[in-house]
Amino acid sequence: MAPEKLALASSNHTPVTKFILLGFSDYPELQELLFGTFLTSMTVAGNLGMMPLICTDSGLHSPMYFFLGVLSFLDICYSSVVTPKLLVNFLASDKPISVDGCVVQLTFFVVHVTAESFLLASMVYDCFVPICQPLHYGSVMTQGTCLQLVAASYAFGGANSAIQTGNVFALPFCGPNRVTHYSCDIPPLFHLACADTARAETVLYAFSALVTLLPTVVILISYSLVLVAIGKMHSTAGREKALSTCASHFLVVAIFYGTVVFTYVQPHGSNDQSVTNGQVVSVFYTVVIPMLNPFKYSLRNNKVKFARQRKLQASIFPRMRPASLSVG
Structure with a gap:
């Protein structure tokens, strides 16, 4: 344990009741730009539009679009957990959050990110099956299978959230309460604990690596088999379509896992530059990725475009019903 933490723990046992989220207060010249950026992310218009479109258009009732709808829901959820408080803090001189509020924010954020x-x-598995096992797609990717995969995703999220949140708030906080971040994230909270955080950091790295490694193995194996299958295709059009479908997904996967690994898996120093870098990188998966996902997955998809056009035309030019005839 650091000497200053030992001294603090021995001289002050008053528990912290609230934290101060410093956020981007060190960059006052960027406050207006950042406020506008995060305010735009609150709407996440593409995600908000995708869910009802997928639910109401029969042409989009397939596993691929079902997963896209769930992805939009997750993006909205974990972005909305952080962004409202951040927007309030941009306009406030004091930026407090209670310990209970911090627990709730961290709990729901980790659930949805995991x-x-x-x-x-x-979604990669859903991309793998039609390319590598096209004859079995209908029997493998059933409605029940899709629901089970989503339920399993949330089960892993709930388990990881319970472990990580409990791991953080089992530590005593009895000294500084100024969090060098715009949300209650795990690494900056470790810097405020007045106890040895070595064990807690080991738990963080181990479970973060686990929930990152398991999906990554599935993704790498699936993509490897997909690339082999694409290489064996004789149709150029078929290869281009398969590559286009996988390329958008791979880009979002690379950004998402890259930022998560940088934030939670790699060891962090206590210097200000390390903390600032972690704060900037976390903007990608709380703001940038939720805004990009609809464009990468959905708005470039012809079926989604046609479905959107049909809904727009139906709202502007409702189908005319023939007048009923009455017989006297």
Whole structure:
């Protein structure tokens, strides 16, 4: 344990009742730009539009679009857990959050981020089956299978959230309460604990690596088999279609897992530069990825475009019904 933490723990046992989220207060010149960026992310218009479109259009009732709808829901959830408080803090001079509020924020954030990690692996599996086992797709990717994969994603999310949140708040917080982050994230909270955090950090790295490694193995194996299958295709059009489908997914997967690994898996120093870098990187998976996912997955998809056009035309030009005839 650091000497200053030992001294603090021995001289002050008053528990912290609230934290101060410093956020981007060190960059006052960027406050307006950041406020506008995060305010835009609150709407996540593409995600909000995708869910009802997928539910109401019969042409989109397939496993691929079912997973896209769930992905949109997850993006909205974990972005909304963090962004409202951040927007309030941009306008407030004091930026407090209670310990209970911090627990709730961290709990729901980890649930949805972990669930998205496993959902992305499920989506790669859904990409793998029609390319590598096209004759078995209908029997493998049934409605029950899709629901089970989503339920499993949330089960992993709930388990990881319970472990990680309990791991953090089992530590005593009795000294500084200024969090060098815009949300209650795990690494900056470790810096405020007035106890040895070595064991807690080991738990963080181990379970973060586990929930990252399992989906990554599924994704790498699936993509390897998909690339082999694409290489054996004789049709150029078929290869291009398969590669286009996988390329958008691979880009989002790479950004998502790259930022998560940088934030939670690699060891962190206590210097300000390390903390600032972690804060900037976390913006990608709380703001940038939720905004990009609809464009990468959905808005470039012809079926989604046609479904959106049909809904728009139906709302502007409702189908005219023939007038009923009355017989006297």
